[in-house]
Amino acid sequence: MTDLAAFPITARWPAQHPDRLQLYSFPTPNGVKVSIMLEETGLPYEAHAVNIGKDESWTPEFLALNPNGKIPAILDPNGPGGKPLALFESGAILVYLAEKTGEFLPADPAARYEALQWVFFQMASIGPMFGQVGFFHKFAGAAYEDKRPRERYATESKRLLGVLERRLEGRDWIMGEDYTIADIATLGWVRNLIGFYGAAELVDYATLANVPAWLERGLARPAVQRGLEIPARP
The missing domain is CATH 1.20.1050.10 (Glutathione S-transferase Yfyf (Class Pi); Chain A, domain 2)
Structure with missing residues (x-):
């Protein structure tokens, strides 16, 4: 089983399925870009609600994943080379997921x-x-x-x-x-x-x-x- 303990965010939002991609987000226009993409691709993932109304994105645990303090962010236990990858910025995450799955981005x-x-x-x-x-x-x-x-x-x-x-x-x-x-x-x-x-x-x-x-x-x-x-x- 993948060990994600090295990432502080998992202490506040524990992974019930550490072998799956972890999504830290909230249903805002930026946040839903990634949840829609994950639903479209069918990648196994686990969603964690980061309540921006309660400033949870400014906690030390979240800032350790995204120093800009904004949702969404992901932690993929099966990143490049089989190593965990932490990633923030919705546009970067969309490109990453498109390239990971070979979907929703033209090959040409x-x-x-x-x-x-x-x-x-x-x-x-x-x-x-x-x-x-x-x-x-x-x-x-x-x-x-x-x-x-x-x-x-x-x-x-x-x-x-x-x-x-x-x-x-x-x-x-x-x-x-x-x-x-x-x-x-x-x-x-x-x-x-x-x-x-x-x-x-x-x-x-x-x-x-x-x-x-x-x-x-x-x-x-x-x-x-x-x-x-x-x-x-x-």
């Missing part, structure tokens, strides 16, 4: 890099901008009298949705016929923007056609439905 080098650019587009643009909309529209920032920050991020989010809308013209998925980690990375953020954040009207979501159809296709996938609820909220 040119198509692979094309898919990766859309993963990085989500990481660098969609996630940060949509998250700011959430802060200024739904959370503490909504009480600010000065609405210029909210409008700034809403305007940029509308632009980003336009980029995605044009990319999806004539395509079922971001890469065309093939569903990839580019879709997995992005689905949860678009869902959150118009759902949990309640910002559909703010970003003119009703004017789009390709993005809503793509989102509906993605949310209809059984693995996506399961992954959106993993780990279960306490």
Whole structure:
């Protein structure tokens, strides 16, 4: 049996199945990227809820795995060379799992890099901008009298949705016929923007056609439905 005792995080979140990949996460748009990917691939894994509402990602045990204090993170007992691998950053984890399983990332080098650019587009643009909309529209920032920050991020989010809308013209998925980690990375953020954040009207979501159809296709996938609820909220 694999011994994961060298990793402090296992003291706070013990592994019941140390031979399986360990997921430390919470069902946020970033967190569900990895749970969806794990559900899609069928890799055996064990999910641990790191309650960010209680600042559990800032505990010494979690910081030993991810010094940036953000979910998700993984600990794979069967990493490269058969050695345990600890990994954080959702984009890096998606690429790792895609390469580990040979799924959801094109094998052709040119198509692979094309898919990766859309993963990085989500990481660098969609996630940060949509998250700011959430802060200024739904959370503490909504009480600010000065609405210029909210409008700034809403305007940029509308632009980003336009980029995605044009990319999806004539395509079922971001890469065309093939569903990839580019879709997995992005689905949860678009869902959150118009759902949990309640910002559909703010970003003119009703004017789009390709993005809503793509989102509906993605949310209809059984693995996506399961992954959106993993780990279960306490």
